[in-house]
Every structure is written in C-alpha cells, then in structure tokens.
Amino acid sequence: NAGVMQNPRHLVRRRGQEARLRCSPMKGHSHVYWYRQLPEEGLKFMVYLQKENIIDESGMPKERFSAEFPKEGPSILRIQQVVRGDSAAYFCASSPAVGEQFFGPGTRLTVL
Amino acid sequence: RKEVEQDPGPFNVPEGATVAFNCTYSNSASQSFFWYRQDCRKEPKLLMSVYSSGNEDGRFTAQLNRASQYISLLIRDSKLSDSATYLCVVNKRGGADGLTFGKGTHLIIQP
Numbered sequence: 001n002a003g004v005m006q007n008p009r010h011l012v013r014r015r016g017q018e019a020r021l022r023c024s025p026m027k028g029h030s031h032v033y034w035y036r037q038l039p040e041e042g043l044k045f046m047v048y049l050q051k052e053n054i055i056d057e058s059g060m061p062k063e064r065f066s067a068e069f070p071k072e073g074p075s076i077l078r079i080q081q082v083v084r085g086d087s088a089a090y091f092c093a094s095s096p097a098v099g100e101q102f103f104g105p106g107t108r109l110t111v112l
Numbered sequence: 113r114k115e116v117e118q119d120p121g122p123f124n125v126p127e128g129a130t131v132a133f134n135c136t137y138s139n140s141a142s143q144s145f146f147w148y149r150q151d152c153r154k155e156p157k158l159l160m161s162v163y164s165s166g167n168e169d170g171r172f173t174a175q176l177n178r179a180s181q182y183i184s185l186l187i188r189d190s191k192l193s194d195s196a197t198y199l200c201v202v203n204k205r206g207g208a209d210g211l212t213f214g215k216g217t218h219l220i221i222q223p
Contacts (some may be wrong), residue, residue: 033210042116043156045210054186056210091155101211103155 002027003092004104005074012110019079019086021107025094032075034067037089049075068084082111113138116214123219125190133217134184135200142212144203145176147185149196150216156199165195187219195221217221 048056049069067073093101145162162174200214
C-alpha cells in the first residue's frame with residue numbers, strides 16, 4: 001500500500017508565476033489536509049478537504065491560494081502570483097474518516 | 113500566547129541517558145494529543161498518541177495533564193537514532209480535523 005504521494009518534490013518558480021502542488025492520498029483515505037512549514041517554523045494547517053468539498057480552510061491565506069480535491073485525481077494546492085514569502089515546504093496528509101494523519105514527503109517550493 | 117509551546121532546545125544528551133520534553137497548549141477544549149517526530153527535511157511521523165491515563169510504547173512514555181494543559185514525553189535509554197525534532201501536536205476538535213503543531217524540540221544524542 002503506497003503511502004501519501006506528493007509531486008513535484010522540489011519546485012522552483014519566479015515571482016509572479018503559478019505553483020501547482022499535487023497530493024495523492026493513501027488508498028482508502030478520503031480526507032486530505034495541507035500544511036505549510038516555513039523555514040525554522042512549525043507546521044501550520046492550511047486546509048482540510050474531502051472529495052469535492054472544502055471542509056475547513058481557516059488556515060488558507062485569503063488571496064492567491066486555493067485548493068481542490070476532485071472526484072477523480074489528486075488534490076491540488078494552487079498558489080497564484082507567487083512571492084518570495086511563499087517559499088516553504090508544503091506537506092499533504094491523508095486519513096481515513098477518523099484516525100491518524102499520514103504525511104507525504106512534501107514539496108519544497110523555492111521562489112526566486 | 114502560542115497555541116502550542118515547546119522549548120526549542122537543542123537538547124544535547126549522551127547516549128543511554130533519559131531525556132524529557134514537555135509542551136503546553138492554550139485551548140482548553142482540545143480533544144486529542146500527539147507526539148510526532150520529524151527528521152531533518154523529512155515529513156513528520158506519528159510517534160505516539162497521548163492519553164490522560166498516560167501511555168508507554170517501549171522506551172517512550174507520554175503523559176497528559178488536562179488541568180495544567182501540559183503534555184510530556186520521556187525517552188529512556190536514548191539511542192543515536194532518537195536524534196530528531198519532536199513535535200507536540202494538538203487536535204482541537206478530535207476526529208478528522210487540522211492539527212496544531214508546536215515548533216518542535218530539537219534532540220541530539222551524542223555518542
């Protein structure tokens with residue numbers, strides 16, 4: 001049973017470009033969570049999704065950030081018009097209905 | 113006040129020693145508590161859940177004091193492989209929900 005998969009593992013973007021981060025949950029998991037870890041900081045919750053629904057987006061920045069988890073395919077975290085402050089590790093986690101959250105290896109975004 | 117506070121360390125401990133960390137959380141309504149481990153530039157991995165009655169898993173013991181809003185982790189007979197950052201984690205509502213992480217305590221086990 002493959003774990004949570006994220007791609008790309010490393011992403012470099014110039015200021016103003018768009019970043020799209022993908023997360024495939026573990027088989028059988030219907031809950032997906034996105035977290036951001038800024039350099040020298042703890043992980044911060046961003047958004048919690050189930051298939052085709054955003055359940056809690058209280059941690060998402062108000063602008064430029066969006067997330068989706070379509071019926072088919074991976075969950076996508078999209079960052080428009082990236083700025084240097086968006087440089088961070090973005091971790092996705094998945095869980096069954098209730099239970100432990102399993103984390104993916106993360107995507108390290110660098111904004112030049 | 114931060115939602116979850118931990119001493120960032122680093123804790124430099126000789127191999128074989130016992131080491132203890134603690135953290136405090138601010139939301140008295142928090143439901144679930146965990147210790148995660150994060151190695152450098154890796155994803156966090158669940159070390160153990162923490163229960164009010166206290167729980168033990170091999171060399172690791174976790175305690176929760178709801179009245180003081182305090183969580184502890186004790187590592188006995190520390191190994192070199194225990195070197196990592198230990199994250200105190202709280203789930204405010206229990207069940208499926210976003211987790212609140214402390215910044216972590218950095219542990220270095222020295223030979």
